[in-house]
Amino acid sequence: MKRSALRTTVALGGLAVVIAVGCASMETAKMSPGEAVAERQKLMKANGEAWKGAQAKAKAGDLAGVATEADTMAQNAKKITPLFPPGSLEGKTAAKKEIWEKWPEFEASAKNFEMEAGKLRDTAKTSNKEATDALVKDFGRKACGSCHTPFRVPPPPAPSKG
């Protein structure tokens, strides 16, 4: 009796995983390269806003606010790699082809971003201002930069005030 219940649970669990993975890959597969470019640019724009917000809030001493912004980035980080289907270099994208040539490194960079954002969120939650400021100081270079430096053509000059 117990064993059959376990078997059913495992089978159902397995089915759920298969469906979930299937849906996720269908979702990505459905996306055209152009759509992927548009979606990831939206995601990166949101990250830029969150990072800008985190810096402003750190300066203002609003650590709870920093934690919220950092959490947004940590959640967004999980969405990065599926938005880079092979060869999605259509239109106005700053992605470099090296992304697909060095995919494991690219994945590691996205993971690094997720971990750094999580670290910033968790540190900000402890209300330790000094430790949070120390992370904020290096975050741009270490979290965003680990991907942007090798895998992105620097954005068009003519930088404007955000």
Place this chain on the structure above:
Amino acid sequence: MTSRQTVSLLALLTLAVGAVIGLLALPVGGAAPTPAEITRGKYVFGATGGCGCHTESGNPPKPPNSGGRKYEGPFGTVYSSNITPDAKTGIGNWTDEQIITATRLGRRPNGERLVPVHPYTVFNGMAAEDLRVLVSFLRTVPPVNRPTPPKKLVPLFESIALPAWLAAFAPRENPPAAAPTTGAARGEYLVRAVAHCGECHSPRTLTQATDNSRFLGGNAKGPEGAAMPNITPDPETGIGKWSEEEIAEYLGSGNKPDGDVAGGLMAEVIEGTLAGYKDLTKADRLAIAKFLKTVPPVKNRVEQPKK
């Protein structure tokens, strides 16, 4: 000979041997630098962007200063030199003066000219004291035995084209008696000579010399094929809308006012290797910002090249 005389003789011999060993241990070129001089040298090293051209990028990164980074141009192909203190493949056997001569005049100890990918016409504007401490720091970096791949230059480049270009076209910075210490003058010194911003950010003339009439006006075809932003104070195509505080923040952290971060070669020089722009003091970063605000604005929208 009495035993006392023997002891004295032995003591003298020990002293003499000790002195010889001591002299040999000194770096070629003079007295050992103090820790403060080495620290100052590291600061200058950071202000150049960590002499980043001399470290090959990659994952994992190659040892700092061990050279081998490839540069291609109308002149042919060259590789940055190993500038670690390795005696065989680096600059371990060069005197301080020889290293300084190569840095600012572009001449090797054997008289050969360096290809000006190494921007000696700009480094010529560095103060003597800054070059001296920079050399002291370079000698403290771990030596790496890594031969620099041979250069492949187009015919007659070294014998005719380069000397002619240097004489006729290359603008040259001139060294101040001492490095300015504050304000826009300090910023100008750092921008022009040490951080060599114009090498990437100034457009180039037909002869590939930097076009200083459009100083820092951006270069669509910059080093390694990358487009280099216009960093003059033009509000539409340059960084006129950035405040001095924002420019200083960017140089120290890579963070832009709009939430983006530095990428590409700029990220490399901000991060540096053993030190970079990020290690500049806030006062120096603000001095750079102050100077950048005084540069004549150039209207030049730099477009990204096609991938």
